[in-house]
Amino acid sequence: xxxxPAVRQDAPAIAIRGLRVDFTLDRGxxxxxxxxxxxxxxxxxxxxxxxxxxxxxxxxLRVIAGLTEPxxxxxxxxxxxxxxxxxxxxxGIAFQDHALLPWLSVFDNVALPFRVAGRPVDAARVDExxxxxxxxxxGAARPRQLSGGMRQRVAIARALVLHPRILLxxxxxxxxxxxxxxxxxxxxxxxxxxxxxxxxxxxxSIDEAVFLGDRVVVMTPRPGRIFRDAAIPLARxxxxxxxxxxxxxxxxxxxxxxxxxxxx
Numbered sequence: 001x002x003x004x005p006a007v008r009q010d011a012p013a014i015a016i017r018g019l020r021v022d023f024t025l026d027r028g029x030x031x032x033x034x035x036x037x038x039x040x041x042x043x044x045x046x047x048x049x050x051x052x053x054x055x056x057x058x059x060x061l062r063v064i065a066g067l068t069e070p071x072x073x074x075x076x077x078x079x080x081x082x083x084x085x086x087x088x089x090x091x092g093i094a095f096q097d098h099a100l101l102p103w104l105s106v107f108d109n110v111a112l113p114f115r116v117a118g119r120p121v122d123a124a125r126v127d128e129x130x131x132x133x134x135x136x137x138x139g140a141a142r143p144r145q146l147s148g149g150m151r152q153r154v155a156i157a158r159a160l161v162l163h164p165r166i167l168l169x170x171x172x173x174x175x176x177x178x179x180x181x182x183x184x185x186x187x188x189x190x191x192x193x194x195x196x197x198x199x200x201x202x203x204x205s206i207d208e209a210v211f212l213g214d215r216v217v218v219m220t221p222r223p224g225r226i227f228r229d230a231a232i233p234l235a236r237x238x239x240x241x242x243x244x245x246x247x248x249x250x251x252x253x254x255x256x257x258x259x260x261x262x263x264x
Contacts, residue, residue, distance in 0.1 A: 011078070012040035013166065013198040014064060018073035020223075021059055033059045035223035037073070044196045048213035050203060050255070052263050056224030057202040061168050064200060065093055077166060085165060089117040092159035092197070096171040098151040100143040100158075106130070107139040110158045117162065129157040132191055149173075149180040156188070160195065169201040173208070185211050186240055193237050206259070210251045211238060218258045228258045 019037040022030050033056040041047045049057045062068040063075055066082030077085045085091045100109045107126055114121045130136045133153040143151055152172055159167060172188075173181040185208055192199060192212070203209055209216045210232055218228035232251060234242060242248050 011043075013043040013045075013078060014039070014041035014200070015076045016040070016064075016073065019060075019063065019070055019075065020072040021056070021063060021068060022071040032223040034063075034225075036225055039217065039226065041198060041200060042214075043198055045214045046192060046199045046201070046212055048201045048203060048209040048216045049219060050206065050209050050216060050259065051219030051224065051227075052221050052259070053204075055219040055221050057219060058170055060219075060224070061170050061200060061202050064166070065091060065168055089113065089162050090165045092162070092164035092167045094152070094155045094159045094167075094169050094172045096174045098143070098155040100151055100154060102143050104142075105139065106135060106141050106143070106146070106154050109143070109154055110161055113158060113162050122161075125161060126157075129160055132160075132194065133157045134187065147180075148176050149184055152176070152184060153187070156191065160191075160197070164197060167197045167199040169199065171203055172201075174204065181205075181208070182240075182243075186238075188212060189236075189238050206252045206255050207243070209255065210234070210248060211242060216255060218255065218262065220262045221264065227262050228255075230255060230258075 016037055016039040019034055020032065021034040022032050024030055037060065049060060051057055059068060063070055064082055066086045075082055082091070101112070104112070107130070110126045110129060111121045127136070130139055133156055135150065135153050135157065138146065138150065146154070156172065173184050176184065189212055201212060213232050216230045216232060217226055218230070219225065220227045234247060
């Protein structure tokens with residue numbers, strides 16, 4: 001068997017080339033969700049994807065996660081395919097629906113990926129992540145006893161528990177009220193700063209995109225293509241004070257104009 005080629009230190013963590021995704025609907029009708037997508041994501045960076053509803057943002061995330069197969073093009077995670085990363089349990093995912101199991105405690109929900117992977121539970125790792133997301137006091141609680149924001153904290157801890165190489169976040173705070181969402185944006189930025197995991201976030205919020213991202217990609221309406229790829233040159237770490245800075249508002253205004261340009 002040939003050895004897997006070594007990954008160059010400067011190679012992207014995620015490399016997408018010529019991606020197209022078609023879906024077959026009723027009566028054989030075909031819809032193209034993504035077309036001609038080329039995208040590199042640097043190791044340890046935070047990429048945010050925004051765009052109008054139905055532009056293929058979540059489909060792009062599902063392709064990276066190995067949950068949706070490309071119709072054409074390639075997706076590589078380092079030197080491997082998304083499926084190889086999933087098989088190694090090195091991919092973390094958190095969705096808008098926290099998907100916590102209601103009959104398990106917070107501790108056991110975070111520990112679940114160990115059991116799914118057939119590994120002994122590392123209780124110290126679970127405790128470490130509960131502390132990181134500010135949930136140490138709630139390890140014995142059930143999801144129904146938590147607020148929506150607390151459930152999302154638990155979902156993020158669970159996504160991180162197996163030391164993933166890639167973290168994928170699909171509107172994780174989309175169902176929360178504005179105040180809670182802003183608080184969790186600050187917390188997510190803090191958590192990411194301690195972990196530095198290559199992260200891709202899908203969101204509808206421009207403020208969230210600029211606050212969290214190193215780069216923001218704007219996609220066109222279906223079929224989704226990359227319309228704009230903007231660097232976010234705000235210093236890290238970022239606290240709430242960033243939200244009132246002129247540079248922050250200039251970046252959000254620029255991305256809002258880009259969205260206006262692509263929205264019919």
